[in-house]
Amino acid sequence: MFTATAAAAGAAALGAGQGGAHAAEAARRPDRAELRSLIARMTLPEKIGQLFVMRVYGHSATAPDPADAESNRKEMGVANAAELIAAYHVGGIIYFAWAHNTRDPHQIAELSNGIQRAGLAQPAPVPLLISTDQEHGIVARVGAPATLFPGAMALGAGGNGADARAAARTAGLELAALGIRQNYAPVADVNVNPANPVIGVRSFGADPRAVSELVAAQVRGYRSGGVAATAKHFPGHGDTSVDSHVGLPLITHSRAEWERLDAPPFRAAIAAGIDAIMTAHLLFPALDPVDDPATLSRPILTGVLRGELGFGGVVVTDSLGMAGVREKYGDDRVPVLALKAGADQLLNPPDLPAAWHGVRRAVESGEIPESRLDESILRILELKARRGLFTDPYTTRQAVDRTVGTRAHRAAADRIAGHTTTLLVNEDRLLPLSRRRHRDLLVVGVDPAAPSGTGGPPTTVLARALTELGHSAEARSTGTGSRPDPAPEVIDAAVAAARGRDAVIVATYNVSGTSSQRTLVAALAATGVPVVHLALRNPYDIARLAGTGVAASLAAYSWTDVELRAAARVIAGRTHPRGTLPVPVPRADDPSRVLFPVGYGLRY
Numbered sequence: 001m002f003t004a005t006a007a008a009a010g011a012a013a014l015g016a017g018q019g020g021a022h023a024a025e026a027a028r029r030p031d032r033a034e035l036r037s038l039i040a041r042m043t044l045p046e047k048i049g050q051l052f053v054m055r056v057y058g059h060s061a062t063a064p065d066p067a068d069a070e071s072n073r074k075e076m077g078v079a080n081a082a083e084l085i086a087a088y089h090v091g092g093i094i095y096f097a098w099a100h101n102t103r104d105p106h107q108i109a110e111l112s113n114g115i116q117r118a119g120l121a122q123p124a125p126v127p128l129l130i131s132t133d134q135e136h137g138i139v140a141r142v143g144a145p146a147t148l149f150p151g152a153m154a155l156g157a158g159g160n161g162a163d164a165r166a167a168a169r170t171a172g173l174e175l176a177a178l179g180i181r182q183n184y185a186p187v188a189d190v191n192v193n194p195a196n197p198v199i200g201v202r203s204f205g206a207d208p209r210a211v212s213e214l215v216a217a218q219v220r221g222y223r224s225g226g227v228a229a230t231a232k233h234f235p236g237h238g239d240t241s242v243d244s245h246v247g248l249p250l251i252t253h254s255r256a257e258w259e260r261l262d263a264p265p266f267r268a269a270i271a272a273g274i275d276a277i278m279t280a281h282l283l284f285p286a287l288d289p290v291d292d293p294a295t296l297s298r299p300i301l302t303g304v305l306r307g308e309l310g311f312g313g314v315v316v317t318d319s320l321g322m323a324g325v326r327e328k329y330g331d332d333r334v335p336v337l338a339l340k341a342g343a344d345q346l347l348n349p350p351d352l353p354a355a356w357h358g359v360r361r362a363v364e365s366g367e368i369p370e371s372r373l374d375e376s377i378l379r380i381l382e383l384k385a386r387r388g389l390f391t392d393p394y395t396t397r398q399a400v401d402r403t404v405g406t407r408a409h410r411a412a413a414d415r416i417a418g419h420t421t422t423l424l425v426n427e428d429r430l431l432p433l434s435r436r437r438h439r440d441l442l443v444v445g446v447d448p449a450a451p452s453g454t455g456g457p458p459t460t461v462l463a464r465a466l467t468e469l470g471h472s473a474e475a476r477s478t479g480t481g482s483r484p485d486p487a488p489e490v491i492d493a494a495v496a497a498a499r500g501r502d503a504v505i506v507a508t509y510n511v512s513g514t515s516s517q518r519t520l521v522a523a524l525a526a527t528g529v530p531v532v533h534l535a536l537r538n539p540y541d542i543a544r545l546a547g548t549g550v551a552a553s554l555a556a557y558s559w560t561d562v563e564l565r566a567a568a569r570v571i572a573g574r575t576h577p578r579g580t581l582p583v584p585v586p587r588a589d590d591p592s593r594v595l596f597p598v599g600y601g602l603r604y
Helices: 002-015 032-040 044-050 066-076 081-088 105-120 152-158 161-177 208-224 255-271 298-308 334-341 352-364 370-386 397-403 407-417 458-468 488-498 516-525 561-571
Strands: 052-054 092-095 129-132 134-136 228-234 276-279 314-316 422-426 440-447 472-480 503-508 531-535 552-555 594-596
Touching: 032 370, 044 052, 044 352, 044 370, 052 081, 052 352, 066 081, 066 352, 081 105, 092 105, 105 397, 129 228, 129 370, 134 161, 152 161, 152 208, 152 407, 161 208, 161 397, 161 407, 208 228, 208 255, 228 255, 228 298, 255 276, 298 314, 298 334, 314 370, 334 352, 334 370, 407 561, 440 458, 440 488, 440 516, 458 472, 458 503, 458 561, 472 488, 488 516, 503 516, 516 531, 531 561, 552 561
Parallel strands: 052 092, 092 129, 228 276, 276 314, 440 472, 440 503, 503 531, 531 552
Antiparallel strands: 422 552
């Protein structure tokens, strides 16, 4: 039978590594009749479980730390991943750093193997699809020593499809070596709203055509690296001022605007062979006037995504724990409504017992036909088969050692990052800084926590990189990501430290109209010392710094080490600035007017 031979092959593959990642995809696609036979042998509880992708606390599938075991008991009534799989038959696990799943590469690989052992030990042995959000840039769940690449907007600034594909392929190879076969990337949202609080630099940019090209490149890259790519967040999350983690956004685009702005990257992803598409928790009246988020909208998921765009792959919800999908319905009803709308995978419900039993009640009452579950399960199993999980579900220490964070991969990340740094202002050709005239440097500014939990802090990374490039640089932090605005005494101390220096590099983070970061920059410039500004996140910061006396300004699009090192090389003149803006920067005093257009970027 299909399952017996597949499970046996998977178990035997424990020492075979990730060879499936390099095999021809067609050779890994079981016959659809065999998959239907497997579904027919599943019990109703097993079928329901296949639809859920769930978090689990701990570094081990069977022996998590006591605190993690207690968190699992409190939230799900089980102690560990193996018990979760046995109790709920879940079809997937999502990894988070905060759930202590991603300590180091060997630990991650062993956790993945433990999860697969638990899945293949069930009465109906089915491998699990292990996933994570490894967008790179400001969203990364797996940190160093894995290779960390520039994020989407940085790649948009580079404008090079080959770079985007190479980054995704390498990232995919490393994820596959860790046993992670699905990545919730790339972001296909077109960020046309500078005030967008949740997408921003996670998007490739504001031009639908450019975004489409880079999305397609990354889809092909991830797939060639052996992992399933997931385009998100359908039908488009790029023009909102509300974060769907905490509220329910409203998109006011007309149908024609959706076709022109939001749809093209998803069409491109589908044409490139995307494995999965993630839904958005937002209202889009032009596509469905009913007051329900897209995740729960049959006209959007089945009518538009399946019917009009012709997508036949897996539809996965965004996290069901987000406020945007929980405002109107209970945690037992949300997954039922998502399935009725057309979703296949139900991601990370806050209350798994309530969600799981809610689906079971809906099936047993006839609200959802069991055949509807079978449709989704078939798509999920086909995805698992395409990613090689039925023939090669495990990884090895050797696969980790020869793949994750290799010198070649890290060099590729540095090379790609070198194409992204964008120079916006360079008065009197201050940059590049001369090692002779600008030897003594002060690096001040905001130090947001590293997205992956590894690397940083930014001012220290910049100062170290500039020192290695021949300058003498001192770092001084003036704030954090949660508190970026410095107090008056902090500003005074930074100004005192700047006096007598040859130049000051000041790093900002989401400068607002009332931010004291502006006061800091102006006070530093008032010392007469040349001020070089570096926007750590959104490139819009420079608009808020008009009139402060900034002599040079650059955009890095993220504060990860790889992007900060690239910025340091540009500041020091070791490389030329090659990035161009993938979004327009509007004027702060009149947002209807553009300060710097798409494609703007100075050179030297």
